Every structure is written in C-alpha cells, then in structure tokens.
Amino acid sequence: MAKEESIEVQAVVKEALPNGFFKVEMENGHEVLAHISGKMR
Secondary structure, three states, X not given: OOHHHOOXXXXXXXXXXXXXXXXXXXXXXXXXXXXXOHHXX
C-alpha cells in the first residue's frame, strides 16, 4: 500500500504479544491485531 493510501486511526495498546504484535483497541471500540514493521522493528 502506498503512503498516500494509508489509513491513520487513534488506538490504545491493550496487550503486547510475541514477535512485534499488539492487540489494540481503536476509538470506535473495535479490537484489532497490529504489528510493527520496518525500522521500528
């Protein structure tokens, strides 16, 4: 996905999981599985 097609939302990390994964809760109440990539990893 190109940078101009990115979607940004506010979320809170609820749980840190192994291998750079996190369970996060978005502002609208949805919980999603997120991961770190690139230089942050």
